[in-house]
Amino acid sequence: MHPRHSAQKVLLCDLCETVPLQSRCEVCNINLCKACVGEHLSDSSKRHHVMPYLQRKTTPNYPRCPKHTSEHCKHHCKKCDIPVCITCVSSGKHKGHKLSEFRDKLNAKTQRLQKDLEELETRIYPRYEEMASDVQTEKAELETNYGELTTAAEQEGEILHREINAIVNQRKSVIQEMKNTHLSTLNKNTDEIKQKITELKQIILDLKSILKSNDVSLTSTYKSRNSEFIMLPIKFRVTLPSFSAQKINTDQLQEMFGSLSPLYINAQHGDTMKSPEAVSPPPVKPLLAVPRLTATIDTGHTLLFSVTCLSEDQVWTCGNNQTMKLLNLQSKLLTSIQTKSVNAPQDITVTRSGDLVYTDYNNNTINLVKNRKIRAVITLQGWVPLYVCTTASDDLLVTMNSDDYKQSKVVRYSGSTAMQTIQFDDKGCPLYSPARYLSKYISENRNLDICVADNETSAVVVVNQSGKLRFRYTGHPSNTKQSFYPRGITTDSQSHILTADFDNHRIHILDRDGQFLRYILCNLERPWGLCVDIIDNLFVAEWDNTKVKKIQYLST
Known part of the structure; x- marks a missing residue:
């Protein structure tokens, strides 16, 4: 394992990478051990500033200049909108351009980063967690809510079934009453006809007896009753009732059963954060x-x-x-x-x-x-x-x-x-x-x-x-x-x-x-x-x- 990545997390010298650091060069932004300080100061191309590590300043890690690799860019050219080193500035290429300390830009940017971090941690991220929790809750309640809808539909179906059964039973009762009346009428008609048939049979027998007897007295006293039977008894003609089934109108049946509102899924931007990008509902315009x-x-x-x-x-x-x-x-x-x-x-x-x-x-x-x-x-x-x-x-x-x-x-x-x-x-x-x-x-x-x-x-x-x-x-x-x-x-x-x-x-x-x-x-x-x-x-x-x-x- 590399000594820099040991489990003890000891901070080592950036030059030799073996001895714990003691000092830091603020100019070169490098950490040094005691032995390496002298070697670092021997580079006379720069004016170094070495100080004990614990007394170091929070020196930014300036980017190296792409044109002058030994220099760090400590300034920012506002016109060119690029970081520049001191050599770039002295070369005259940025003459007349407004320069600012890169540290100033960095401080402003750092403040913005800190503000963004604070907003993310305290306002935005908790809202996402809250939304995720709300969605999970909604998913957990989904079975219950749709189960209630199903139960309501089943209960409505049971009510309609009971109503239909009641109507069917009422119709059956009326049909039975009609049948009984019809049968009673036919029975009465049958009894009357049978009575006439019995009388006719007796009259026929009597007539045959008179004719056979040759009795003048019976023949002379006979009175005809044919006129009573010429007119047949009343015959009741009954028209059977019929059942006219109504054609089922599915739309009316649907309305009778009750309506189910449609499922609307509208994607909407949340406006809780009150950010400029949030899309709010349109204002009501009468x-x-x-x-x-x-x-x-x-x-x-x-x-x-x-x-x-x-x-x-x-x-x-x-x-x-x-x-x-x-x-x-x-x-x-x-x-x-x-x-x-x-x-x-x-x-x-x-x-x-x-x-x-x-x-x-x-x-x-x-x-x-x-x-x-x-x-x-x-x-x-x-x-x-x-x-x-x-x-x-x-x-x-x-x-x-x-x-x-x-x-x-x-x-x-x-x-x-x-x-x-x-x-x-x-x-x-x-x-x-x-x-x-x-x-x-x-x-x-x-x-x-x-x-x-x-x-x-x-x-x-x-x-x-x-x-x-x-x-x-x-x-x-x-x-x-x-x-x-x-x-x-x-x-x-x-x-x-x-x-x-x-x-x-x-x-x-x-x-x-x-x-x-x-x-x-x-x-x-x-x-x-x-x-x-x-x-x-x-x-x-x-x-x-x-x-x-x-x-x-x-x-x-």
Whole structure:
């Protein structure tokens, strides 16, 4: 074993590495034994400062200069932001540069390190331990909590079974009563007929006897009773009761049984530490009693389909030609991009980094515009891309139809890789209509629900992150002159769902669970595309007058 690493942990001389140290050179930052001090001082290239080890100063371990290996860097050049030795300083390369003692920078850095260490030990690390303990506790309680849910479901099932058994027994009792009444009626009818048969037999015997006797007296006194029996006894015709079984409505049965709230797993940054990086929940913004029109942008398109926000005062737009326009609130054209295929884009969106994405249904591509260069990031086979949106995780959600227009689905892409397909509900029925030329605008809500405005079925179809159907919204019956005809769709920081009602010239605002909250009117004319900026201003693309209207509908 090396003597420096012995179990006694004796501090040895840095030169001979065999004798315990006694002194330290503060200049060279080296520990010395008594014998090696003289040898060290014999190096006259430096002015050494040797002192007893126990009286040493807390000399920093300065880094050696990469250019002058015999020197230590005791200064710091602020302009070059590098440590320098005295030779570097005297060489003139840092002439006019502001220098500071490396010790000063080191002291400031040391204070920062000490502060970080204190914060880690006293505040941050304990919170992680607390969170780990909370998760373990939650895991320990998981069996109990889900067991209680299972027990509640079983108890509800037992209650329903008892109710059903009671109904069945009551039905059986009524059936037995009907049977008894029916049988009693038949018995009474049988007795009456038997009595008549007995009388008839006697009359027949009497007549035969008279005819056989040739007795004039009996013959002359005979009185016919045939008229009494010409009319047969009453025959009771009974219509048997029947049992009409109701078709079981599974949805109603589910409602009768009770509801089970969905499992929501939302990843949230903790805000206990109050650090600048912590993400806090969005502030609550009530709906304005009367939404306000704050700007109108004249886009210059012939027909306007889509709008997507680049910022609070800049929007991308597209219509029925190949040109996509970036405009400000004063209707000034900032830039324009033509599609690579010179086809009109079906829809547009903006990525988290501010790049434009558009779908081209004529060549089955989804395209990225970066630095004015267009690249097809996704090319579909057998499917036609329709509408697109960017998610919180910077994925793309795309609605699409099959080439034969018989199927429709939503696909999630990470880059050019398909990560998820949403097409059918739990019963295997299609979630979306297959029509190609009717809109299926799409948006991701803050709770990660996926919302599609399915124009052909006149419904907003909302599924959760895993693709399970949550609800369909088919419009509010009040004050609508035409049937619900949704086009564009978007969501805001409050998890509201906003959809454009094209024929009724209004916007529907729903809560995250599909409950109608309010209309936005603002003299809208045939609203089509929608988007919301990061501070919850609504932008509405009007189809035939080709204007984009900016509307404030939430309190600030």
